[in-house]
Amino acid sequence: MTDIASPLPAGELPAGYDPAVIERKWQARWVAEGTNTPDLANGANPYYALMMFPYPSAEGLHVGNLFAFTGNDIYGRFHRLQGHTVFEPFGFDAFGIHSENFAIKVGVHPSELIPRNIDNFRRQVQRTGLMVDWTHELSTTDPSYYKWTQWVFLQLYKQGLAYKKKAAVNWCPFDKTVLANEQVVGGACERCGTMVEQRFLEQWFFRITDYAGRLLANLDHLDWADTTKTAQRNWIGKSEGAEILFVVQDLMEFAGSATAEAGMSGEVAVTNTEIRVFTTRPDTIYGATYLVLSPEHPLVGAVTTDDQRDDVEAYVATAAKQDLVTRKTSREKTGVFSGGYATNPATGEPVPVWIADYVLMEYGTGAIMAVPGHDERDHEFAKKYDLPIVAVVAPASGALVDVQAEAFTESDGCRLINSGRFNGLTVDEAKSAIVTELSVRHAAVPVVNYRLHDWCISRQRYWGPPIPIVYCDACGTVPVPEDQLPVLLPVLEDFRPDDSGVSPLARAEEWYHTTCPQCGAKARRETDVSDTFLDSSWYFLRYPSTGFNDIPFDPAITRKWLPVTSYIGGNEHAVLHLLYARFVTMVLRDAGLIDFEEPFTRFRAHGMIVREGAKMSKSKGNVVNPDEYIEEWGADAFRTYLMFLGPYEEGGDFRDKGISGVKRFLDRLWRSVHDARSDGEPDAAVKRKLHQTIKKVGEDIPKLSYNTAVAAMMEYMNTMRSGERTPHVDEVRPLVQLVSPFAPHIAEELWSVLGNTKGVFDSGWPTYEHALTVEDHVTMAVQVGGKTRGTITVAKGVTQEQAMAAAMAEPGIAKFVTGEPKKVIFVPGRMLNIVV
């Protein structure tokens, strides 16, 4: 804890600027006058300044939240000053496992807990003076909101984009419950430490993979931070390759089981067991010395010989017991030989078929051709099990590489060797040549794969919107009709997950047993709730339309306000949230419900705040409590300090003492306005600095370069007050406007002190005259042989000769110039370099 919280004794408060008083005053006035409530229907020049809505935790607002919100608020206020109608809404992402777990821990029902947390958050946010339109507040837990979340589900269902399939979940055999991935630590249950297993449950998925290509392609045209775009590209993970059939030799008595996989190539008569593999390197097929099937692959049984059957079954059983996390993170490769062989279609040689869990059933075809000479994973496996390693690609130089020691994975400019008639082709040439060659007899086809998986939205939990589906014995899966929404989340006193393996909602008897909307017969409700990411995938559509109860979003308002003009949030959501929101928006657009397919025109991610160089955490006890700082220094100083810490997109280091510098700046601003003289003229040099500052701040804010904008205003303050001079009122007035996005309360107060009756945020942004930003004299650096030896102050626009003369007149410079200069480099207005 810090000692700065000790208050001043009463009676010693500095006279004048008292943040507590004026902040309360202006916050009340903004509410009373509706200052922050724009006319959404008629406002000119709409500007939708959106920030990611928070999860309302019990601890209250984190300083990181405030850093994010303030950055967005400055942006919004700045655009308002530029003449836009700015809509800055606020809401709460209050469903989800986080709330539920906390509720379980403290033994209070989330429906009671969440409104309390929301009230606390709202109070804290209001104290910081954000330009939020509270008349459009929303919470994802409100039935009037999640009614439409369920509606979004139904739109996807109608489009055939929602489907059910069995999928693995983490299962704790001790607690007998489903665990979310974040509850699994090192393969064990975070609560009891028992090793987690995987279980297969029927779950709802969205076909986001159908949109992978569009989600990827659109990134090229979005005004988003490059790091975010790269993260999305990597996540979507496009990879181009080919699928190729390998025929299993020496078929035994179960030949019939294989035909199911046929069908891709119409021309091939499939009579034997065939394994379809996916590879991005068809050029290396001559080096494919074995095949690997994932343990879950349907052909595992078909390729296994009787003598290997016990080993294979044991291996598959072990793999099935492993939890999802361990399976995907352990690097030690294991596998078992099936006993079967397939024919390498290029070499005609038999290659053994192995079963190994380093091949994932979810990706590609669940089977690979292993090329240990040119793939690190295959190499590691081949070494461990003593499988042959062959080099089939050589570097451009033609040098021989020792693939026995290490896989050679480069491909740029490399050429094929040991590959029959394909020898000498480049990797790129060989890729298409080999696929073409194998297309007829081995059904080779070019295939694009994405590592993006379909989005599993089922959660076997309580605290979320019920998925609006009913199961009827006669009609099967029936969507709840839209006019029967919302499917209300029943109040369950005991909402803990149990050992049934299904959601706690199954225990809400009256709710669970219902009638079929189609035939009226007895039916059961879906008991899973949906993922929180579904709640947040469309909230930006709801904000402007929160007043409409019968529709999710009003067409006219939506046309006017969307897509979102500017979105600011944390990089931790760079992938999932932003991708899901883009996906849902595309689906709604394809359904003809909206007329744009990208929700966020511009996105920027803010950085992270650390404290005294260390990450903030509850256990370290170093978390900044915004209430304490606002109490002590005022919201204006706190906001401005947060913005001054460092570059907004990189974050900054919160140092307890640092805020005093910003507070001093605001104190001086206060005094400057109160003491300003109105007689006489503003000083010419100050005026020039003013115009430079207006230019700089106006350029920095759109770049989110808030720290340098604040620095520029401080510089101006220093110029204006240097030598204890009393500033002229014309010198101070524009500064109040420049400061207003950062410190809105003091700006409003001082603006009214200056005699204005309209609020500062409707006063417009000060303009600058270009001519006044330019200095008439410039200080140029003079280098001799590249080393700076001094400066000269000359009139702007001097010639090289004049600059030379001025430089040689300086003894400190001239003494370094020995003899005739060999060369002179002159950059007008910047520097002069005399090379001797």
Add this chain to the structure above:
RNA sequence: GCGAGAGUGGCGAAACUGGCAGACGCACCAGACUUAGGAUCUGGCGCCGCAAGGCAUAGGGGUUCGAGUCCCCUCUCUCGCACCA
């Protein structure tokens, strides 16, 4: 391992398309005004050196009249993904 980003004074940080490195602020030092000071104001403040000057942007090389900025290599840190064939 792969991907992204970053390394500049005691500290947080500035530096436009290569052109005076350290703006602005914290801390610190000296001074003014003070009964007093987390008040205000003035001046100083990268390192070495009395100075002239030299050395400095993680380390090493390179391109250039000139490099924090561009190129190559090495090291360190942060974040994300984790066997995606």
